[in-house]
Amino acid sequence: MADTMANATPAARFLTRDRIIKWAPLLVLGVLILLFPFFEWLEDIRAGEAHAYLIDSRFFSIRNAARIGIAAAPALMVAVGVTFIIIMGSIDLSMEGTVSVCAVIFAFAFLAWSGTVLSWAWLAIPAAMLVGAAMGFINGLVHVKLKIPSFMASLAMGFVGTGLALLLTGGDRTRVEDPIFRSLLTERWLNFPVMVYVAFAFLLIAWFIQSRTTLGRNFYAVGGGEELAHASGLNVERVRLMGFTLAGVFFAVGALLAVGRIGIAETATGNNFMFVSITAVVVGGTALWGGIGGVWNTLVGVLIVSVINNGMVVIGLPAYVQDAVLGILVILAVVLSTDRRSVSFVK
């Protein structure tokens, strides 16, 4: 395979192939952001209304950006978590279970400890993150120690997680009404609610881990060549375990934001996160075979998916075609952001 890898020296030109590929996801996002206002414009022109492109766009507005931000924030956290795993060349499908468990335990603890952030109840936040870490750790243990491929191990652990959440709640939902906690959604700085900033802060933390810590770099080593990394003396098992644990923590943050968004913790809190987050990671340009990509790619990927979902409703696409449009746009985004030269085949 080595021969099919590019080994040309980087050209001095500005628009190199590598650059284009690297920025393709962002390009796709940009096109989408300009595309949806176009449909709005068309619609208004047809209706005979005056419409200055972009300026009169409802989609292309700060308020809508905030809405997309709210929709994207929890998914972003989950996707960032799974990004680390995918960089390692593994996959984690346990997020729905983990998110549910973390959300439920957070809500229980928060309410049990008096239900306002201005008391010991704030401890429920780190507690939920610890629970996420523990779930991720167990997931990693099952994968690494029992030598079960991560796809299968995490899929099964996802069942266990959802089941655990159900066992804890008995199917009931818990409301978290504390206004201070809910200010995640209700309080706005510069037009954006606090949860968007929280998500961004955690994204920066993830970036820091990815680029500045040994663990983060080791993810890339494992994804680039696990056997080689092992032969270089890297404790690959440990890196994997830590990776799944870290992913668990980010799933927990996603759970907290999800609870912050709707004020309800329930077994269903984790629903739908699996395909959204993995699709977002791939659309952002992180390769499923590992070693390439990172959390910024994931941010772009999550935004692409959220923009599509939001935009389709905004331009009034009939509900029944929305799934197909999402599917086709996802394929397009991945096609554009894959460096065909660097892969010899894809399965």
Place this chain on the structure above:
Amino acid sequence: MTLETLKPYLPWITLFVLAGIVGAANPAFFNPVGLVALVADITPLFIMALGMTFAIYIGGIDLSVQQMANLVTVIATVYLAQFGIGVAFVCVIVGFLFGAISGFITTRLYVPSFVSTLAMGFVALSGAKFLSGERALSMDATLRDQSFGWMFGNTAGVPHELIIAGVLLFIAWFLQKRTTFGRALKAVGSGELAAVASGLNVDRIKILAFAISGMFAAIAGLMFSVKLSGGDANLANGFLLLAIVAVLVGGTPLTGGVGGVVNTVIGTLIVVVIRAGMVYLEIDATQQQMVFGIVLIAAIALTIDRSKLRGVVK
């Protein structure tokens, strides 16, 4: 007898151990009539898993099968009156084409099958919603019995579903074991680059594998639709994860090249036993999912032959 010699039989052993546990707790489980019915009922899921095996065997995955089946339930219901039994042909063609398109996107556009099939699944779902007008439709009972009544009869105590499953299994097995296509599949699954360097038309083989997966999903959808005598865009929900689990638990790893359709038989049976076990052992409603996950981990830990997972376990 060493562990080495036992290895190929581990999926079987797992199956019998699980069945033994359920049967020991509740001997009614071993009632032959019940067992036959239990197995016959799983036919649509089994057929879907059978198709999925081809996608996984070449190292890919097909996440579109459930939506494919959903689409087919709608097609079958809507066009039964018009085409009669010919609707089966339409369904199979649609499944084949959708699968082929997924395969094309995967091989020619370099989109991993995880994404391409997921996306094509969305397209199929849209098709199902559109065609059904977003309602649950039902088949005309007499028309259904005229065209497809044979699917659910009984001959000498053997349900026809089982016979259909057996025939499809034989076809799949024959394809995999006895034909050049099956050999090529194995080559692609075990060493794609070497297959290319041997002059195999790898792209075509992969596209065919996905097409077969789509086709089997369509057959599964058709049977399910006939069985339920109707169709809608959600009817086959719940099939996807079980079909994947059935393939993997049977011992066909996601890395491809190992295992095959016979393993999927065992895998599907393991899934049936676990699921029926929940009913027989009266597992509490709130605990069922958790128990399912844990038993699944145990089952897969037992069945997979780690020495055949070439290289690293990812």
Place this chain on the structure above:
Amino acid sequence: MYELRKVDKKFPGVHALKAVDFKVNRGEIVGLVGENGAGKSTLMKVIYGAYQPDGGTITIDGTAVRFQNPRQAMEHGIGMVFQEQSLITNLTVMENIFLGYEAQFVKFGVIDWKAMAEAARRQLAKVKLDINPATITSELSFAQRQLIELAKVLTLEERIDGDLVILLDEPTSVLAKEEVELLFKLVRELTNRASFIFVSHRMDEVLDLSDRIYVMKDGEVVDVVDHDAAEVDAIQHKMVGRDVDKEYYREQKQQPYGDEVLVSFDTVSAGNRYKDISFDLHRGEVLCLVGTEGSGREAILRTIFGLQTPTSGQVTIKGQPISSFNARASVDLGVGYVPRERKVEGIVAGMNVYENMTLSQMQNYSNAGVLRTGEEKSLARTWIERLAIKTPNENKDCGGLSGGNQQKVVLAKWRSGGSDIILLDHPTRGLDIGAKEDVYEMIRAMCDDGAGIILVADTLEEAIGLSHTILVVKDGEFQKRFDGRPGDKPSLYDLVHHMI
């Protein structure tokens, strides 16, 4: 100081190491030679802790050790430069060098990239490599990567106080002559600090470098010779168990080639891979493409096989102008391809011997797509016997065969199918002399049968010895054509002169 006694290692069905005694003294360079599958790599992996021996003892300075993993071996001063490419290509050079040992650059949980780059530069200086440590490894040449691997192992110097043992498993197979010389110079300089174990199939190199040479055969050490007493013939005799033909390249068997043109290139170009290449390949001809790594030879082979579509020019195979390039069509025209990356492109690991042999021409062993397995098996048995392939039977997984035998399976795949345009990319890379001889013998036999062969040889000597015609390419452009009649072959110097 480092010693193995009666070390045993068994794999299912293979007794890879049989009571091996092995010793390395301080500052010594120990050579290790043996046929393919003799157990050299296995021995190295045992020393390096990647495998745990089934029996025997390992001692360092008299103390018994047992390594569970490579890291423990490293902590005892043992480092390995691998036979295969072992750098992780998506990481930077410095990350590769310090992989697993980043802790020294971590301050408050943060990696100090500057410090790491600085340290990496020091390591690179040891191997006289002047590149930016932040370069992504995939952008480098194979030779550079090999040197970086050495630089990486040499980080042991700083980390370990005691003596070092550095294992080199076929480090020279991807290096050009000067690079090999540079490597050897480095190794000799470093003997004040480290001992080396050097594995190679290039006998001259082993004799050149080693103080002592271990000869292995079938998992056993059959001889240990000192540098001064070493003789190529004797060693080869021990390795193979018989005398090796003096006429290495079978020059006396070289026949003039025929008139019929099998493959014709008329000013063919393929993007930036190669430009305006023209040549004719005739029946019975061995045409050798000579050039440095990356000069475009492989891309030419892949064009003929249909895996690379040219951007201009006309390719004609057996009189048929080729318009659409795909492997199937080429195979149907009788083209066979023996790729360089044997393990990933040559054979399908996980499929057995007969399945591999018929892979390219299954249509000949099937009716309407249904295989006649019995015939496949008997074909495989014939070829196993004809090429003396070392395998218990035709049902054995090809992934478990040693390199040379895998190569024979690949050749059998094309020969048995009647392919008469054979493209050989480094067909003898990593093969022992015994196996090499077999390959040379087969090349001659194929020519006699009327096949035409395009060869990208492992060494220039091989190219000269085997070929009727030599084309020198440089940076994808044609340089010079030589005719190589027996007794009137171009010299090494002639070729090198045009290559660089």
Place this chain on the structure above:
Amino acid sequence: PGMARAAIADPTVAWSYRNRTNPYWNEIVSGGEAFVESLGKSKDFLTHLINEGSSEKSLADVKALLSKTNGDLALAIDTNDAPNARPVVEACVEAGAYVSTLWNKTDDLHPWDFGDNYVSHMSWSDEGPAEQTARILLDAMGGSGGVVHLGGIASNNPAIERLNGLKNALVDYPDVELLDAQPADWDTQKANQVMSSFLTRYGDEITGVHCANDTIAYGVLEALRAEGIEGMPVVSYDGNPQAVELVSRGEILATVFTNPHWGGGITASLAYHAATGHFKPSEEPNEHREFYGPTIMVTPEDALDFKANYLDSVPTYDWTDFWGPSNGPIQYK
């Protein structure tokens, strides 16, 4: 097989439903449990079959249970999808078990076509109540402006009926425009996202929101809260305790209580009593075999009373008063 047993002395009682993560189904099950307790048994006597939204699992579990109990079964079931009702009923009939269905069945399937074993079907006519909530909503909007509808899973029967209810009401309010209707899959988070997209598309044009159920309304309310929009008229459906709470505070203008507790209990009770021979279904009139369940409109004025009567202390029902609270025979269009 095939013949109905006269009576089963001590049948297993089972409820088969979607999942436990939804408060609506929890209420249904609590009714089932209350019923078995009324028989002097413990809660655990009730067997639960969970289909997780999969018709395939629903059918397979029923068959497994039939085989396990050898047909000595009284089954209450929502078959998840209408087409699934027929094979479930046929399996029960063949095994000699007694089955009562809730919500989903196709129009051509009727209990009286199966002798005694297909005991009954209960459903709710959602169109009427949904129209009523819509009128409350439209009045609150002052009879003009724009309304959006967030629906359930698209092909679900109740989802369709509830949207129809809104459309029926709109006929009388020519100044109100139905701006958009999109499915939110009974899911709070999805509803939240759809609502915020609606806000982008229609902005101030939206002056009222019609939700297909309470869980959707929760998501809508949070989307409005995020924008700081207060006092937007919202109506929903189901009458879950939390929704009733919100109605009492005026945040939701109306919801419709379908008394799932009673529905869950009485469906199990019907199957049980038919199985034990307490009554013979085939001798009952058709309106006792296919009937609508009760609906109670909950508005801010009566929310507190309602809460006290039905939620804070669940009334003790007479589980042999099968048809008392019901709402007439099912009408087919």
